[in-house]
Amino acid sequence: xxxxxxxxxxxxxxxxxxxxxxxxxxxxxxxxxxxxxxxxxxxxxxxxxxxxxxxxxxxxxxxxxxxxxxxxxxxxxxxxxxxxxxxxxxxxxxxxxxxxxxxxxxxxxxxxxxxxxxxxxxxxxxxxxxxxxxxxxxxxxxxxxxxxxxxxxxxxxxxxxxxxxxxxxxxxxxxxxxxxxxxxxxxxxxxxxxxxxxxxxxxxxxxxxxxxxxxxxxxxxxxxxxxxxxxxxxxxxxxxxxxxxxxxxxxxxxxxxxxxxxxxxxxxxxxxxxxxxxx
Ligand code: NAD
Numbered sequence: 001x002x003x004x005x006x007x008x009x010x011x012x013x014x015x016x017x018x019x020x021x022x023x024x025x026x027x028x029x030x031x032x033x034x035x036x037x038x039x040x041x042x043x044x045x046x047x048x049x050x051x052x053x054x055x056x057x058x059x060x061x062x063x064x065x066x067x068x069x070x071x072x073x074x075x076x077x078x079x080x081x082x083x084x085x086x087x088x089x090x091x092x093x094x095x096x097x098x099x100x101x102x103x104x105x106x107x108x109x110x111x112x113x114x115x116x117x118x119x120x121x122x123x124x125x126x127x128x129x130x131x132x133x134x135x136x137x138x139x140x141x142x143x144x145x146x147x148x149x150x151x152x153x154x155x156x157x158x159x160x161x162x163x164x165x166x167x168x169x170x171x172x173x174x175x176x177x178x179x180x181x182x183x184x185x186x187x188x189x190x191x192x193x194x195x196x197x198x199x200x201x202x203x204x205x206x207x208x209x210x211x212x213x214x215x216x217x218x219x220x221x222x223x224x225x226x227x228x229x230x231x232x233x234x235x236x237x238x239x240x241x242x243x244x245x246x247x248x249x250x251x252x253x254x255x256x257x258x259x260x261x262x263x264x265x266x267x268x269x270x271x272x273x274x275x276x277x278x279x
Contacts, residue, residue, distance in 0.1 A: 001147075001248065001249050002244065002250060003143055003147055003222075003251045005143060005252075005255055005256040005258065005259045006255045008143055008259075008260065009259035009260050009262065009263035012264075012266075013053075017053075017055070019270065020054055020055050020270065025277065026057050026273075027269045027270050028086050028087070028269075029051050029058055029059070029087045030082075031058070031061070032072070032089070033061065035095055036065065040093075047060075048060050056269060059085065072098060073106060076090075087132075087265075087272050087273075088112065089113050089114050092164070104117055104118075110276070112131060113268045113269050114135060114164075114268075115130055115134040115138075116163070120132060121168070124175075131272065131275065132271065135261045135264040136203075137169035140224070141172050142260060142264065143256075143260055147249060151176040151178045151199070152177040152178065153178070153179070155178070155197050156197065157194060158181070159187075159190070159201070159203065159204055159209070159210075160224070162203065166182065167182070169201055170182045178199065181197070190209075194210065195214065195216055197219055199219065200215065201222040202223055203224035204237050205225050207225070207235050207236075207237065209225075209237045209238070210243060212239060212245065212246045216246075217246055218248045219248065220248060220249045221243055221249070222257065223251050223257065226253060234253055235253055236253030236256070238250070
């Protein structure tokens with residue numbers, strides 16, 4: 001069965017739209033774009049569009065590479081203090097002269113809508129409730145749950161150990177009582193692990209890394225990868241056409257995990273808005 005991320009994301013967004021209408025004040029999301037990566041520009045434009053569709057206040061700060069660490073620091077401090085802003089998102093990567101981790105750590109953890117601040121990451125790893133859970137990992141677990149896919153007791157293999165996808169998704173699945181293995185580029189004989197997995201989450205950005213002979217019959221395959229081919233087509237890490245005949249559930253690229261990431265970002269913004277307006 002093909003997991004329809006677009007549909008699940010649409011339902012989340014529709015529900016949010018109704019919830020937001022009940023408030024006079026609107027959730028506010030600030031997005032900072034300080035790189036010249038074309039994909040980042042597209043992602044930021046999409047975040048802005050979704051915010052406006054939901055009736056959020058959207059502030060996008062776009063910078064050329066003359067932006068300094070000092071100016072960015074000042075902006076984060078201002079946004080931390082701004083009562084109209086509930087979520088602050090720094091689109092990564094930043095220009096190479098900027099210190100990414102220092103900037104992320106400046107964000108008030110209560111406004112860290114991406115869930116990348118060490119405070120929120122630490123809470124996630126500890127199994128406590130972070131103010132916000134990283135959007136792509138959160139979206140993946142929501143997709144599994146939307147399709148009633150059992151996580152508890154399953155062998156889950158996460159391929160890729162980045163701070164934004166692999167590591168947090170491994171933590172979330174472990175918190176959901178899966179037995180989690182975290183593989184990466186130095187893993188020897190990846191097939192040995194994939195063959196044993198009930199759930200595979202692949203987040204490497206390597207096209208067709210996962211072939212049908214690597215997947216156990218009936219496994220669930222979640223493809224996080226987004227690779228733009230020379231012909232402009234987007235593909236994932238998984239050889240979708242062949243693996244779909246072996247897997248019980250599989251996400252397509254595009255239309256799988258991607259739409260869930262943006263829906264979870266919107267949900268996180270709303271949840272932080274509720275947190276800040278709690279009496
Ligand atoms: P990254 O480059 O930071 O990390 C990639 C990880 O894959 C590394 O840990 C590396 O060790 C591992 N890896 C690379 N080659 C491997 C191999 N041959 N075998 C096993 N492991 C290997 O990437 P990232 O930021 O985590 O993103 C991964 C992919 O997911 C990219 O294609 C990115 O565009 C995509 N992505 C999608 C979404 C979404 O919303 N769908 C969100 C974030 C990232």
